[in-house]
Amino acid sequence: MADLETRELEYFVALAEELHFGHAAARLTIAQPALSKTVQRLESRLGVKLLERSSRHVALTPAGEALLHHGRHALNAVGAAAEKARRAGDRQAQLRLVIKPGGDADLLSGILAAYAQRPDARQVDILFGGATDRADHILDGRADVGLLYLPFDDMTGLDHETLAVEGRVAILPPGHRLASRTALSLADLAGETLPRWRGVGWTGAPKGVEGPEVSDITEVMQMIRLGRTVAMLPRSLARPRFPDLVYRPVTDAPTSRLVLAWSQTDRRTLVASFVAAAVEAAGAAGVAGAAPTAT
Known part of the structure; x- marks a missing residue:
């Protein structure tokens, strides 16, 4: 980011999300004039207008919309890089798994048991996510792996293994x-x-x-x-x-898949070992390809 500093991008994203200088400054715990000057410097350096402002109204220009979209991803990437670097250097790091409550197809106990038998097993922390934010947990470094459902979850930037196919x-x-x-x-x-x-x-x-x-x-x-x-x-x-x-x-609905997902850039043994254990446990449970049943 030769033309951008992380701090400037953080300030702009906060303002673009709040669309109010006072609210954004309070969120960032900085003075409002400092926020205004930072955004003005950013516009000058980029050579584009990011905001339409008046005494009562703040709106994003097309350039501002583009910077907000890509800026969020950039900040997430910076945060994820720092978190993954810290965890890569921590030999006692725990593995963090994000799931939605009840979203494990009754496989989680077997997966944890299979993983615990591996000589390199670590403690597994369970995080609970919502219907659509579990992929974000993985991409921004809050979780190492996650149980997701296809075709519902966005798999951009993720690798995965299918654990169960369901009607x-x-x-x-x-x-x-x-x-x-x-x-x-x-x-x-x-x-x-x-x-x-x-x-x-x-x-x-x-x-x-x-x-x-x-x-x-x-x-x-x-x-x-x-x-x-x-x-x-x-x-x-x-x-x-x-x-x-x-x-x-x-009976004729497209199937859904429960998958174990992780970041495409994550090549740690910690993650690979857990994935292998999960695939082994799912195979032992014999759930792949399960047909729908009446209840």
């Missing part, structure tokens, strides 16, 4: 027109109201009526109970949490 299950409110069926097809669900998963693009669900926005399994289950939506989830994520809901396999 999909539709979850319906009681009294739904499809509740009496023993199995469903995608055509059966066409036109149904489906939830919008915050931060998730294509989910493999059929095109339907746009339903409520949700960010986790608990929210979508509650919306189903209220009759506001139906949902289609990977089998391991659709365990009955409410006995009054109806669970039916969707």
